Amino acid sequence: MDFEISDEQKLLLGVVDDACKKIRPIEDEYYLARKFNERVPEIFKKAHLLGLPVDKKYGDGQGADALTYALALERIGQEGTGVRTFLSGHTSLGQLTLQRWGSEDQKSRYLPKTTTGSLVMAFALTEPSAGSDPASLVTNFEEKGGFFYLNGEKTWISNGSIANLVITFAYPKGKSDGMCTLLVEKDFEGFTSSRIENKMGLPTSDTAILRFNNCRVSKDNLLGVRGKGMNVAYSALMSGRLSVAAGCVGVAEDCLSEAVRYAKERFQHNKKIGKHQLIQRMIAKSSVELEAARLLTYRAAVEKSKSDGKPDNLDLRSAADWWIAQAKYYAASVSFKAADRAVQVFGANGYSLENRVARHLVDTRVARIYEGTDQILEQKIALNQLGPEFESYS
Ligand SMILES: Cc1cc2nc3c(=O)[nH]c(=O)nc-3n(C[C@H](O)[C@H](O)[C@H](O)COP(=O)(O)OP(=O)(O)OC[C@H]3O[C@@H](n4cnc5c(N)ncnc54)[C@H](O)[C@@H]3O)c2cc1C
Incomplete structure (x- = not known):
């Protein structure tokens, strides 16, 4: 499977990176004040990122496919789970659900305004x-x-x-x-x-x-169809879970790179701590798990694109559902472990909320709860292997 990034994707990711750089100092300030960061939507709006995966015919929609959108969320996840959660709620759970199930009247009434930020979802x-x-x-x-x-x-x-x-x-x-x-x-x-x-x-x-x-x-x-709200909820959760997986990959990446940076700077026992093999083990584990979570998430995004292209094909939908469940389940746990290891590499300096790795540790914990807890996803993933007669709720 080819995950090569095209020039168009690179351009878009450059815009995302610029927006993230603007968000970082502001997020630091709001986090320490423990306040909702109301400036995040404004920054995404100015960067034309509030309708990233929305069809171009609706307002400021950019028409990004699932993989491109996942790459963007991966970068955004590095700034913190709070920042990424805003977009997951607005875009993945909100806009994409409206776009999938809305009538033309509903879409033209609401979707353009959501892409320009005058409506938050x-x-x-x-x-x-x-x-x-x-x-x-x-x-x-x-x-x-x-x-x-x-x-x-x-x-x-x-x-x-x-x-x-x-x-x-x-x-x-x-x-x-x-x-x-x-x-x-x-x-x-x-x-x-x-x-x-x-x-x-x-x-x-x-x-x-x-x-x-x-x-x-x-x-x-x-x-959507009257009486079929569960279908709407499940399709929203597919989009939402993919966004959580991508965001968690970003968290794990930030934790690993911060740990590596510090391991190259900090001296203890007359050497840089990166020379201690037990520190190297933590870096190795986070590195392998990060790459595995990333590949799983990209694969899930590709499966979602296939399903999005043929929304009535049940086989494609259930394949995408399974890949996404695995990606979200795994990436959530990887990001938590990467944050825990990064805090360990920093020692006491990792125990301050002024350090982003400490914030990642408490924030990414939610990814194992929302949009399907670990336990619910374990059952979903296993059921796909065992077959429907092993449904545990019946
Ligand atoms: C910060 C945050 C943001 C959120 N945002 C949203 C949002 O935007 N929209 C929204 O609708 N919801 C949102 N949620 C809610 C979230 O989706 C739910 O918390 C989640 O679905 C779990 O439900 P619960 O908390 O009621 O736990 P419960 O369902 O009560 O589960 C409690 C425990 O029992 C386990 N459990 C439950 N059933 C089973 C089973 N059959 N087998 C084995 N174990 C089981 C669970 O895994 C868990 O460990 C958010 C939650 C948080 C914390």
């Missing part, structure tokens, strides 16, 4: 009592006239309090039909949000609780 599946088992969610709606009246609560939603457009999942009251997907605007009556504070990491990323109190949603805002 979020994806709201998780509820206080429904995480790994989204089918058990309890948010529901009643139909009156031309409207759905939505009631319920979502939690742990990335971009939740900054988003103007939220992809939301709910059942018709009494579960008279399957799950449905609704496009909810921030300004719709009965919609409120509040930021979740005191997270273990990701202080610069917005995470929120959303509440719907008889929230009035026009029937024109039903996304």
Whole structure:
């Protein structure tokens, strides 16, 4: 498989690199102040990166394929999981889901504005009592006239309090039909949000609780087929997981290069610590795992592109789903281990939040929880090998 980067991709990655260099000092400042970094969307907007994988016919969409987008997220991941999470919520879970399932009317109403930053997107599946088992969610709606009246609560939603457009999942009251997907605007009556504070990491990323109190949603805002919301959720999670995998590759790369830099500078026992073989072992492990995670992620991106080209082909979809699950599962664990080793190489100097490797360690931990926990992905990956009769939920 050829992962050679074309001149066009190089050009785009140069733009991404410039934006990342602008973000770095600002992210340092906001992280230490433990504040949401509201300047990140603005920098991506100015660099025309808010609609990277969106079709060029919608506003500032750049039409990047899955591999190009993954390469961009890999670079962005180096700046921190909080920065990358903003884009995953807005683009992978938000825009790509709208682009895949939206009617032409919905796409032309919303997508161009999302690419220019006047609309920020979020994806709201998780509820206080429904995480790994989204089918058990309890948010529901009643139909009156031309409207759905939505009631319920979502939690742990990335971009939740900054988003103007939220992809939301709910059942018709009494579960008279399957799950449905609704496009909810921030300004719709009965919609409120509040930021979740005191997270273990990701202080610069917005995470929120959303509440719907008889929230009035026009029937024109039903996304995809009525009663088939689980299909929408699963396709969103495929895009989202790939973005997490790519971001984690970036985290692992940053941790490795920081560890190597320090190992070449720091002296203990009359030699550079890079000359101690036990330090070399940590660098070797991170190096091998990084390259393996990177290859798995690129392969998953290629499989996703194939599936995106033929969205009704179930074989291509299930192959992409499996590759993406493996890439996300593996890259999340690799980034955590690379961050842990980098902190170890730095010693006490790695224990300060002023050092990016310490921030990577606490921040990348979330990649083993959101968009499919390690355990859920292990079952998904194994099921593909064992066959559907080994479905563990039945
Ligand atoms: C910072 C952050 C941002 C997030 N952003 C979003 C977002 O934008 N949108 C959104 O919808 N959600 C978001 N989430 C929520 C996230 O997707 C959920 O936390 C995740 O799906 C797990 O659900 P849970 O936390 O309820 O854990 P639970 O599902 O309650 O799981 C608890 C434990 O039980 C295990 N477990 C559960 N079921 C099984 C099983 N069948 N077999 C074996 N083990 C099992 C899990 O692996 C886990 O270890 C975010 C979470 C965080 C922390």
